Structures are given as C-alpha cells and as structure tokens.
Amino acid sequence: MAYIPRLKTKYKEEIRTALKDKFQYKSVMQVPKLEKIAINQGVGGATSDKKLIEVAINELSTITGQQAVASRSKKDISNFKLRKNMPIGVRVTLRDNNMYEFLDRLIAVALPRIRDFKGINDKGFDGKGNYTLGITEQIIFPEINIDKINKIMGMDITFVTSATNDVEALELLKQFGLPFKNQNPQQNG
Numbered sequence: 001m002a003y004i005p006r007l008k009t010k011y012k013e014e015i016r017t018a019l020k021d022k023f024q025y026k027s028v029m030q031v032p033k034l035e036k037i038a039i040n041q042g043v044g045g046a047t048s049d050k051k052l053i054e055v056a057i058n059e060l061s062t063i064t065g066q067q068a069v070a071s072r073s074k075k076d077i078s079n080f081k082l083r084k085n086m087p088i089g090v091r092v093t094l095r096d097n098n099m100y101e102f103l104d105r106l107i108a109v110a111l112p113r114i115r116d117f118k119g120i121n122d123k124g125f126d127g128k129g130n131y132t133l134g135i136t137e138q139i140i141f142p143e144i145n146i147d148k149i150n151k152i153m154g155m156d157i158t159f160v161t162s163a164t165n166d167v168e169a170l171e172l173l174k175q176f177g178l179p180f181k182n183q184n185p186q187q188n189g
Contacts, residue, residue, distance in 0.1 A: 129163030
C-alpha cells in the first residue's frame, strides 16, 4: 500500500466535512482545497557572488525534498549591477504528497522553532484565497545544519488554495493547523 501523508488523510476525513458544514456547501467538491505551495527565496548578493545561488538551491532542495531551480532576472537594472537572465533567486513548487509533507513539517517542527513565536499574521491574504507567509531565517528548518550556514536568508511561502475569498482560505489553513495570531480576518472577498 502506498504511503499517504497525515495531513492529506486529515483533509479528506475531517477538514472537508467541517468546511462543508460551516459554509453550507451543497457538495464536497465545492470545499476549498490546498492546490500547491510555492516557496521563493531571493538571493540579492547573487549578482556579485555566483556561489550563493548554488548554496540556496541546495538548502531549499534539502528543506522541501524536491529539486529547487534558479529564478532569473527579467531585465537589466544598472543600479543593482543586474543583467537580464542572471540568476537572482531560487524557487520550488510543491504539490500533492510533497506539499502535505512540507506543510506537516512546517507546522509541527519549523514554526515552533522561531524565536519569540506568537503565531503567524493573518494579513498575508491576497483577496483571492491565497496566503503568503514570510520567514526571516532558513535555520528554523531542522534539515539545515547551522554550522554550515554562511549567510542567513529568508523565504516567502505561498499557499495557493481553490478558495474564492480570504475567509474560506483562512478557515482552511486554520483547519490544517497553521497557528494564526488574531482570529478576526479582514473581509476582502
């Protein structure tokens, strides 16, 4: 029998029915679901030091369990010594089992390791049901060996859901176990 991540099972057995009842959907197919998690890491010093991109790709691949790719600049910006098509960041998009595994590790292990952690801010919604969370240090992930780090870098984690508004998306992410600070979302949708 194939391995099924814990949060995937939880979504199918508990979260779907809880959201269906709360928002009075006619079918379980209307219930919002997590479609993908996109992780971006900007590497500003990459214009002067090419090794930073390789280090960032290795770190992000280690954290997510999936190969990260370099993102390239779209145009020349002389003030930043930037040329078109230079690698300036790394990104990875997680779907299905990899996505649920990463989310489980993020909630259970990584977020509690943040210094003075009081919950994540609920202001990162875009009005269309997607949520972006900024992390300032990559060392909160246990996969990263702190002794081998030469530069602390942050990352943006975007949760893309099929929800049509922020209230439904917030409820979905809360059901998965993301620890939000205040419990009153702004009404955008």
